[in-house]
Amino acid sequence: MGTHEAANTWLYSRVKHADYPGIIPDKDHEVRGMYVTGLTDANMHHLDIFEGSEYERQTVKARLLSKVGDDKGRGNIEGEEVECEVYVFKYPEHLEDREWDFEEFRKHKMKKWTREDYGFEDTDHLASQHVDGDEKQAAV
Numbered sequence: 731m732g733t734h735e736a737a738n739t740w741l742y743s744r745v746k747h748a749d750y751p752g753i754i755p756d757k758d759h760e761v762r763g764m765y766v767t768g769l770t771d772a773n774m775h776h777l778d779i780f781e782g783s784e785y786e787r788q789t790v791k792a793r794l795l796s797k798v799g800d801d802k803g804r805g806n807i808e809g810e811e812v813e814c815e816v817y818v819f820k821y822p823e824h825l826e827d828r829e830w831d832f833e834e835f836r837k838h839k840m841k842k843w844t845r846e847d848y849g850f851e852d853t854d855h856l857a858s859q860h861v862d863g864d865e866k867q868a869a870v
Contacts, residue, residue, distance in 0.1 A: 743825035745784070749839040751830035752784070752819025759829070760803055765794055765814055785817035801832070
């Protein structure tokens with residue numbers, strides 16, 4: 731399985747009254763995500779179940795980033811264009827009128843979505859702990 735950073739023209743907003751984001755097409759915005767290869771049909775089935783009925787898997791074209799810039803995309807250098815699948819939020823009217831803020835999520839909400847023994851610096855969660863490679867791999 732391989733992963734690469736990718737960007738495309740989508741708006742990335744927080745779902746109202748939820749801790750998670752949704753993306754919708756928008757030519758004036760970009761979404762940076764992970765391009766993952768090597769997933770099986772069973773993997774995709776599990777992802778479909780996890781994403782649920784609010785999302786629809788769509789095939790899109792995205793550009794892999796040959797150099798990753800900052801969180802705002804400054805310094806990104808685009809590379810190869812690839813075809814991939816993304817989960818598009820089906821109800822744009824349920825998105826907040828602001829972009830998704832991963833830093834806010836990381837500091838205040840991530841604890842609800844991760845293992846209890848994981849900690850993150852600068853959050854209201856447990857203090858960060860050393861995790862060896864085997865444990866880290868098992869958590870992915």
